[in-house]
Amino acid sequence: MTIQNESRRPMIEAIGLSKFYGPFAAARDVTFSVGEGELVAFLGPNGAGKSTTMKMLTGYIAASEGEARIAGHNMMEDRIEGSRRLGYLPENGPLYPEMTPFAMLSFFAEARGMTAARKKDRIEAVVDICDLSSVIYKPTSKLSKGFKQRVGMSQALLHEPDVLILDEPTAGLDPNQIRGVRATMKKLSETKTILLSTHILQEVEAMADRVVMINEGRLVYDGDVEGLRKRGDNDLDEAFYSLTQDATAQDATAS
Incomplete structure (x- = not known):
């Protein structure tokens, strides 16, 4: 049962x-x-x-x-x-190592057709939820495993699933x-x-x-x-x- x-x-x-x-x-x-x-x-x-x-x-x-x-x-x-x-975070989720978290979130927001105002609001929201403010402009390749996981989580949450x-x-x-x-x-x-x-x-x-x-x-x-x-x-x-x-x-x- x-x-x-x-x-x-x-x-x-x-x-x-x-x-x-x-x-x-x-x-x-x-x-x-x-x-x-x-x-x-x-x-x-x-x-x-x-x-x-x-x-x-x-x-x-x-x-x-x-x-x-x-x-x-x-x-x-x-x-x-x-x-x-749906927001999906696969194990070892794919990230763009040369991009910063901000650039990556901007890219995903635009790919989802968000307006400029909504993109700004949602990026601010997920950066806060995932505590990314200290690394938001650093290349993803330079981040620790923990911060990379947070970046992956932030993109999964970006569109408010x-x-x-x-x-x-x-x-x-x-x-x-x-x-x-x-x-x-x-x-x-x-x-x-x-x-x-x-x-x-x-x-x-x-x-x-x-x-x-x-x-x-x-x-x-x-x-x-x-x-x-x-x-x-x-x-x-x-x-x-x-x-x-x-x-x-x-x-x-x-x-």
């Missing part, structure tokens, strides 16, 4: 998503929904199919089977409209930088729907309303953090291990 809040309008929907590369299934029949205003952690070991599923949800790659919807828009048939509602899909936004960051990202996520979750991929179980406890976990391309858990903890005798690490060590766990779901 998939756990979701039926009273919330679904903003992210994976409906039987599968992705095949020849005989290999990177994702198989993945189905879950994220309701409006939820912050859901998307978990799984390396190679589980998290990034593949997120790329299908965003329309970045086509599903072999199934359907991905963002705010009701089919991301294969109506991707432009869906993308207007309702939905955020974030793939490992704290990867490679130090504890202080992770703390800053957590604070930003909590603030954003007040007004946005967020699907957040992470390997760090402490982040799940600190931020998430719900956990969706996949292993070997299949859904193995969908439920709250406390339910996940109980699967590992009140230990999240043990719960993660028990659900991902063995492919026979693939049909387990939250009770």
Whole structure:
């Protein structure tokens, strides 16, 4: 049984998503929904199919089977409209190293057709949210990993999307930088729907309303953090291990 809040309008929907590369299934029949205003952690070991599923949800790659919807828009048939509602930060998101954050944000704003006044307002807003004022005119190639992640986040937020899909936004960051990202996520979750991929179980406890976990391309858990903890005798690490060590766990779901 998939756990979701039926009273919330679904903003992210994976409906039987599968992705095949020849005989290999990177994702198989993945189905879950994220309701409006939820912050859901998307978990799984390396190679589980998290990034593949997120790329299908965003329309970045086509599903072999199934359907991905963002705010009701089919991301294969109506991707432009869906993308207007979506902010996507891929793992190691592409940045233009020779450009400054300001130049990059200006470029993206113009590519999205923003007026000069709106561009100015939105750049000021995301620079404030992501705390980029000290590096806004420095070449991106000269920035630390933490600041590069913030620049990637700022472009994902630039057009005021309702939905955020974030793939490992704290990867490679130090504890202080992770703390800053957590604070930003909590603030954003007040007004946005967020699907957040992470390997760090402490982040799940600190931020998430719900956990969706996949292993070997299949859904193995969908439920709250406390339910996940109980699967590992009140230990999240043990719960993660028990659900991902063995492919026979693939049909387990939250009770």
